[in-house]
Amino acid sequence: MNALKNALDQGNVSLFFTESPTNPFLRCVDIELVSKLCHERGTLVCIDGTFATPLNQKALQLGADLVLHSATKYIGGHNDTLGGCISGPDQLVSEIRQHHNVDGGVLSPDSAYLLIRSMKTLHLRVQQQNSTALRMAQILEEHPKISRVYYPGLPSHPEHHIAKRQMTGFGGVVSFEVDGDFNATKKFVDSLKIPYLAPSFGGVESIVDQPAIMSYWILNIIIAIFLLCRDSKEDRVKHGIKDNLVRFSFGVEAFDDLKADIFQALDIFQL
Template sequence: MASNEDATSNGASLEHDRLAGTSRATKAVHGGERAGRPRVSDSLTTPIVQTATYTFQDTAELIAYQEGRYGSYEYGRYGNPTTRACEEKIRELEGAEDCLVSSSGMNAATTMLLALVPAGGHIVTTTDCYRRTRQFIQTVLPKMGISATVIDPADLAALEAALEQHDVSLFFSESPTNPYMRCVDIPRIKQLCGAKGAVVVVDSTFATPINQQALALGADLVIHSATKYLAGHNDVLAGAIAGKSELVAAVRAMHNVLGGTIDPHASYLLLRGMKTLDLRVQRQNATATDIAARLEAHPLVTRVHYPGLASHPDHAIAAAQMSGYGGVVSFEVDGDLWRTARFVDSVQLPYIAPSLGGVESLIEQPTVISYWDQGAEKRAQVGIKDNLIRFSCGIESADDIWADFEQAFAKI
């Protein structure tokens, strides 16, 4: 058996023979690489496989790949070893049969809807949801004849009616939702939808697989904006969809056409971020629970939206389905838009920014950051109040966060 040194020497010799007589331009492209790649299987961290395409030794190997007898990816849009490691980690975290990681949470959601809802199909979704998801369902899908019934997250009678009145292809909801943290009864929804052959998809971004196992509860697919808690450091865009293998395969086929491919380095950052997911989420759960309780008792707060509070309309559902309530707390200040803005402007620890789930605390006024272009009437129609604040806990000290909130309250 040849030693590593012999293998290296033989490889270099073969490469020298192959490139003999070629120009410097050719050697600049192929030198040091054509004889084989360095072994990295004993590396502690998963390597970043920074390639856009994959090579084959000969036609027979290529045919073996085409027939499923040789493992490769052919082209970067169809897969990557670093990305596949991410997919496997999320698959295991969610207890899924398969997983697809893509370039963003919105890409995961839109690709899923395009793949699984036929032209002329019907969707049931919920009132409280991320604005861009709502926008896609209400403005893009109708161009393909796809209609939607929008129900309150707790209105199962409305779901039953929609299932009777329409040939529903798919139910889709966040749980908890954005920004009011509503929770849907996943087992009951699956029971109702399963009887009619409708796929149940849950966006579990706010919950994470640490706090909620949506697939075990009955969902067919679970979606994440992996940008948020999974990556956890506000430095990468990514999306993920996990669940039944045949459904993920259908989404993957559409993904391969649309091309929402995540970059290998982004996959590496996501993979690294997930290593501390449990630690971060447990800290954020504790901080959010503490802050939510203090906010509820504050005289300048009229309402707190957090599923861990007994006052939340879906607290019983959350308690039955979740092991933790997440790191996002929404609350309403006793005041108008500008008094609320003064509080947001007065805090010193959280950054004023969109997104959530990272190690830094973030704060935003949904009216301003997400719905400013909609106008007061449209905001009212979708339930966005001018005095609403959404706070995403980082991993800072809860006492430090509250001290900052207290000085901001003092200024209004």
């Protein structure tokens, strides 16, 4: 918050933009406080609420001016279409629509149909994913082969007090660190039988990835091309992306099946 205040005081800031929760550590921004600080200086606030879903968090009611969602994730919910949406007051959305008309990005009829289909079951899917993720986060936090769990629904999460205040559910993604090295973590991920190995999230099928080698490999390539001498591993570690970090997006499979699968994969390697 101090950094935000300094930025607002030092320059003419037109827009504050952030995820909440964030990827991959699910950090939560106090949307009400951020909106208050920004609006006092005439700054717009845009929140990417993809991880929260429109059901778990209503950023517009908390003071944000605009809300973004990657509809590819929970809104689509079936890992079979790409899309996005933005919500806000008519005046702002009308300006955005003008740019949209010029720049393109119009959904195909098939994609639009798939999103309409998916929204009919959004509340059912998210309820199941919220429940599974919270229960698994609680169990994993007690497991001897897991060193740390990141989930806003846990009291150990640094913004749990914020999440409780501004979210009605904590989402279906849980990030955690395996108590082992890179190879042990890779072996754990490869030993899972139910989830797909992919960098997306929010679908009916569970998805898992090891961010150190998956979600950030494109970023690392870009850094290497433009900076050449930049050590991508050091850059990841600087942002907390360790080799043993796992991001697990829970689908709608039976909780007991997911639990058994994770436990058998953890049993593959020794402490």
